[in-house]
Amino acid sequence: MSDITQVLQAVGRGEGRASEDLLPLVYEELRRLAAARMAHEMAGQTLQATALVHEAWLRLVGDGDRTWQNRGHFFAAASEAMRRILIENARRKSRLKHGGGQVRLDISDLELADTTPDDKVLLINEALDRLEAKDPEAARIVVLKFFGGLTNQEVAQSLAIGERTVDRQWAYAKAWLFRSIRSELQKP
Amino acid sequence: MNAAAQREEAVFYAALKVTDPGQRAAFLEQACAGDTGLRANVEELLASQPDVEDFFAEGGAALKMIVGDASVPAGLAAPTRLGEEEIGSRIGRYKLLQKIGEGGCGVVYMAEQQEPVRRRVALKIIKLGMDTKNVIARFEAERQALALMDHLNIARVLDGGATHTGRPYFVMELVRGIRITDYCDQNHLDTRQRLDLFIQICHAIQHAHQKGIIHRDIKPSNILITLHDGVPVPKVIDFGIAKATEGPLTDKTLFTAYEQFIGTPAYMSPEQAELSGLDIDTRSDIYSLGVLLYELLTGRTPFDAKQLVQSGLDEMRRTIREREPQRPSTMVTTLQHAELVITAQRRHAEPPKLILTLKGDLDWIVMKALEKDRVRRYQTANGLAMDVQRYLNNEPVVARPPSRFYRFRKLVRRNRVVFAAAGAVAVALLAGLCICSWLLVRERQAYRRAVQAEQEQARLRLAAESARRQAETRERIAHAIMLVGQERVAEADKLIAEVSPTQPSFECAAVLRSVGSWHALRDEWEPAAQRLGALLDANVNDAWDDSSLDFLRAGVALVESGRTQDYQWFREKALSRFRDTSNPVSAERIVKIALLFPADEKGTAPLDTLAKTANKPFSGLIDNVEDESFRAAWRAVSMALLDYRRANYAGSLDWCRQCLAFSDYNAPRIATARILRAMACFQLHQTAEANAELAQGRNLVEGKFKAGLDVGAAAQGFWFDWVFARILLREATGLIGESPAPLPVGSPAASHPGGE
Numbered sequence: 010m011s012d013i014t015q016v017l018q019a020v021g022r023g024e025g026r027a028s029e030d031l032l033p034l035v036y037e038e039l040r041r042l043a044a045a046r047m048a049h050e051m052a053g054q055t056l057q058a059t060a061l062v063h064e065a066w067l068r069l070v071g072d073g074d075r076t077w078q079n080r081g082h083f084f085a086a087a088s089e090a091m092r093r094i095l096i097e098n099a100r101r102k103s104r105l106k107h108g109g110g111q112v113r114l115d116i117s118d119l120e121l122a123d124t125t126p127d128d129k130v131l132l133i134n135e136a137l138d139r140l141e142a143k144d145p146e147a148a149r150i151v152v153l154k155f156f157g158g159l160t161n162q163e164v165a166q167s168l169a170i171g172e173r174t175v176d177r178q179w180a181y182a183k184a185w186l187f188r189s190i191r192s193e194l195q196k197p
Numbered sequence: 198m199n200a201a202a203q204r205e206e207a208v209f210y211a212a213l214k215v216t217d218p219g220q221r222a223a224f225l226e227q228a229c230a231g232d233t234g235l236r237a238n239v240e241e242l243l244a245s246q247p248d249v250e251d252f253f254a255e256g257g258a259a260l261k262m263i264v265g266d267a268s269v270p271a272g273l274a275a276p277t278r279l280g281e282e283e284i285g286s287r288i289g290r291y292k293l294l295q296k297i298g299e300g301g302c303g304v305v306y307m308a309e310q311q312e313p314v315r316r317r318v319a320l321k322i323i324k325l326g327m328d329t330k331n332v333i334a335r336f337e338a339e340r341q342a343l344a345l346m347d348h349l350n351i352a353r354v355l356d357g358g359a360t361h362t363g364r365p366y367f368v369m370e371l372v373r374g375i376r377i378t379d380y381c382d383q384n385h386l387d388t389r390q391r392l393d394l395f396i397q398i399c400h401a402i403q404h405a406h407q408k409g410i411i412h413r414d415i416k417p418s419n420i421l422i423t424l425h426d427g428v429p430v431p432k433v434i435d436f437g438i439a440k441a442t443e444g445p446l447t448d449k450t451l452f453t454a455y456e457q458f459i460g461t462p463a464y465m466s467p468e469q470a471e472l473s474g475l476d477i478d479t480r481s482d483i484y485s486l487g488v489l490l491y492e493l494l495t496g497r498t499p500f501d502a503k504q505l506v507q508s509g510l511d512e513m514r515r516t517i518r519e520r521e522p523q524r525p526s527t528m529v530t531t532l533q534h535a536e537l538v539i540t541a542q543r544r545h546a547e548p549p550k551l552i553l554t555l556k557g558d559l560d561w562i563v564m565k566a567l568e569k570d571r572v573r574r575y576q577t578a579n580g581l582a583m584d585v586q587r588y589l590n591n592e593p594v595v596a597r598p599p600s601r602f603y604r605f606r607k608l609v610r611r612n613r614v615v616f617a618a619a620g621a622v623a624v625a626l627l628a629g630l631c632i633c634s635w636l637l638v639r640e641r642q643a644y645r646r647a648v649q650a651e652q653e654q655a656r657l658r659l660a661a662e663s664a665r666r667q668a669e670t671r672e673r674i675a676h677a678i679m680l681v682g683q684e685r686v687a688e689a690d691k692l693i694a695e696v697s698p699t700q701p702s703f704e705c706a707a708v709l710r711s712v713g714s715w716h717a718l719r720d721e722w723e724p725a726a727q728r729l730g731a732l733l734d735a736n737v738n739d740a741w742d743d744s745s746l747d748f749l750r751a752g753v754a755l756v757e758s759g760r761t762q763d764y765q766w767f768r769e770k771a772l773s774r775f776r777d778t779s780n781p782v783s784a785e786r787i788v789k790i791a792l793l794f795p796a797d798e799k800g801t802a803p804l805d806t807l808a809k810t811a812n813k814p815f816s817g818l819i820d821n822v823e824d825e826s827f828r829a830a831w832r833a834v835s836m837a838l839l840d841y842r843r844a845n846y847a848g849s850l851d852w853c854r855q856c857l858a859f860s861d862y863n864a865p866r867i868a869t870a871r872i873l874r875a876m877a878c879f880q881l882h883q884t885a886e887a888n889a890e891l892a893q894g895r896n897l898v899e900g901k902f903k904a905g906l907d908v909g910a911a912a913q914g915f916w917f918d919w920v921f922a923r924i925l926l927r928e929a930t931g932l933i934g935e936s937p938a939p940l941p942v943g944s945p946a947a948s949h950p951g952g953e
């Protein structure tokens with residue numbers, strides 16, 4: 010039995026802190042997976058977040074008789090871990106593109122039209138913090154969908170809500186985030 | 198989310214699904230119902246929808262490109278890397294000072310222990326993939342043995358536990374040193390100096406083997422050289438850790454195992470490469486020592502670690518199990534010239550001299566240590582060390598099949614002066630030959646002694662094996678305890694059944710008690726009697742009070758299993774063990790269980806002493822009145838039984854009355870007292886009373902067994918209290934006969950507490 014499984018079982022028993030405990034475990038595994046996969050693949054090939062998250066799940070827990078409850082917790086932790094990894098990367102690349110040196114991307118310097126894809130990722134990430142304060146469930150869905158690369162069905166099972174709810178909240182959250190980003194950038 | 202936002206979301210989503218612009222406008226008109234603010238917001242959201250999709254698509258594409266970027270700087274705002282803890286943070290009693298290394302299975306820190314002594318230690322945190330509970334259970338099982346190791350060349354393992362994230366860690370004596378191979382190369386140690394170090398390592402391993410500890414992971418990174426006043430001293434680290442972190446290999450753990458495997462396949466013995474994990478003994482360490490020697494001598498391992506890994510798991514196993522490695526001298530000759538020169542230089546030698554040094558004895562010694570079949574290896578680390586020492590002394594080595602010429606050559610080499618003289622003075626040729634044959638005789642004796650020593654080593658190995666078996670027993674017990682904790686009693690029972698002979702230990706007793714009771718409740722009396730019988734040997738270190746209860750358990754199980762001939766033995770054991778007890782509770786219990794069957798005078802002499810002890814006041818033992826009356830009531834049962842067995846029926850009746858007069862309700866005790874009273878009355882020809890009492894006792898007992906027996910508790914009575922009553926009931930029934938017209942269950946007499 011792996012540590013992951015133990016933590017998951019602790020989650021299942023409703024023990025506190027277990028979800029937090031899961032995060033570093035998953036985090037490291039995802040990084041390792043990404044690094045290992047990259048080493049074997051040709052440059053320029055892309056890796057999907059979803060593929061990594063799923064592979065981490067299979068590797069760490071196996072495909073046995075785990076309940077969806079556990080799997081849901083795993084995906085939540087994995088998606089959050091992916092988010093951190095991706096944001097780290099995007100920050101670094103964005104810094105390079107904008108001349109390096111800056112500790113943090115300064116949003117007010119950017120025009121929406123000028124943003125690179127990496128900037129967009131960072132902007133979404135920051136707006137996500139604002140969404141979290143307003144509507145935590147919608148924010149969770151964004152993490153699972155955008156950073157974790159999960160399908161609506163997987164998100165629904167993960168959060169134990171209906172698929173249609175996922176679709177609705179995801180659509181609205183995207184629109185809301187975009188509006189929030191635009192208004193941030195337009196601030197004098 | 199507030200109500201307004203919820204409404205905005207609902208309207209937005211519904212409108213989004215309406216693609217036709219006209220219909221959408223109509224829908225919004227109706228849905229917003231005059232709320233112009235809402236309508237404006239939703240329309241703005243809908244209008245920017247294509248931008249939104251583009252924005253997220255672009256961001257999503259960016260994510261795909263960067264996931265694989267492996268050169269991610271660690272840290273930032275990220276959580277700590279797995280198995281890595283922040284410097285300065287605390288783990289148990291230890292404060293992490295700095296990271297000093299990272300290996301295949303863990304990260305090592307220098308840490309400071311603050312109590313009970315302030316000192317620096319090495320703390321190793323095991324990486325992902327380990328089942329922490331099992332690792333720690335296995336470590337705890339080894340701990341006692343590890344503590345016994347006390348050797349200058351062994352770094353002690355001090356402690357083990359789990360971090361707050363549930364990762365196992367081990368604390369070791371801090372060794373400031375570099376790995377042996379690096380040390381030897383950097384300092385250009387010649388072969389002789391290397392062999393001296395190697396012999397010390399063998400002695401350290403031998404010490405551990407004699408304490409029953411197998412290292413299982415001997416490799417250069419686990420053997421560090423420290424300097425003591427300029428003298429290099431090897432230190433073997435990580436003892437016991439390989440054992441603790443090695444679980445049963447299944448498909449699921451295979452990957453992890455493989456990871457660990459990759460760390461050291463070059464040092465893995467054929468039986469370890471089997472990955473069965475079952476059949477490993479001290480001779481696996483001998484093999485690894487052989488590899489170490491190989492590397493010290495040639496700079497290479499018998500099989501190249503990289504090639505092994507690249508060949509894949511199956512091929513790797515096959516190589517280790519089947520392929521004969523090259524002899525060290527052959528290996529060196531196959532090196533590229535440049536490498537050969539460097540290898541020789543590092544050994545302070547010219548290439549031809551190095552090859553010559555290795556050829557012969559050293560080849561044989563290494564190859565004997567590397568035998569695929571462990572029976573043909575050196576049987577102990579000492580044996581290996583002695584053979585190396587013989588080589589250094591120019592004595593014949595065991596490793597090589599003796600030939601006349603071989604022994605003669607040895608003879609010449611060791612007695613150069615004699616031979617030089619013989620050669621120089623031709624006249625003395627004859628004398629020389631005489632000396633020669635005399636020396637040859639001596640030589641043969643030396644060889645014979647060497648072989649005898651080797652056989653002696655084999656005997657020592659057997660002793661070490663027995664120590665190892667004890668360590669394994671401890672491990673099994675630790676595992677069984679865990680299983681019992683998880684209520685996997687059947688598995689625990691299977692484990693414990695294979696453990697023999699039983700060593701006294703609190704843990705072992707706990708397991709036997711659990712599984713024995715479990716069998717009893719399942720009406721499986723033969724295994725119950727076996728486990729509970731073994732318990733009587735396992736619990737000798739337990740408190741008197743607890744172990745006397747175990748005698749109650751074992752006694753009734755023995756009788757129920759039908760092994761009445763063993764009961765006599767059991768009674769003697771109980772009486773002799775508790776003869777001198779000063780605890781009235783224990784004494785009372787032993788009196789009771791020793792008299793479950795009638796006994797003759799001879800066997801029951803200690804009963805008088807015990808009865809006297811049982812009647813002592815409970816003062817100091819029990820501190821509340823309820824407990825005291827509870828104990829006194831049980832004592833009355835025992836005394837009633839004692840008087841009954843001694844044909845003092847009036848006395849017995851008196852005790853029964855006392856027992857039933859106590860106010861607390863303990864059904865099996867009351868049943869026992871009633872049955873005893875029935876028998877005593879019958880003996881006094883009070884047949885009516887006898888029948889009435891027996892009926893009441895029977896009602897209680899049969900009612901309970903019909904309802905189902907459970908483990909029970911002290912206050913309501915344990916399972917064995919009920920079984921005790923049932924056994925007496927059988928005796929009473931035999932004596933009095935089936936009592937007429939038993940009272941129905943639940944009648945006032947049967948359920949009223951206290952009787953009388």
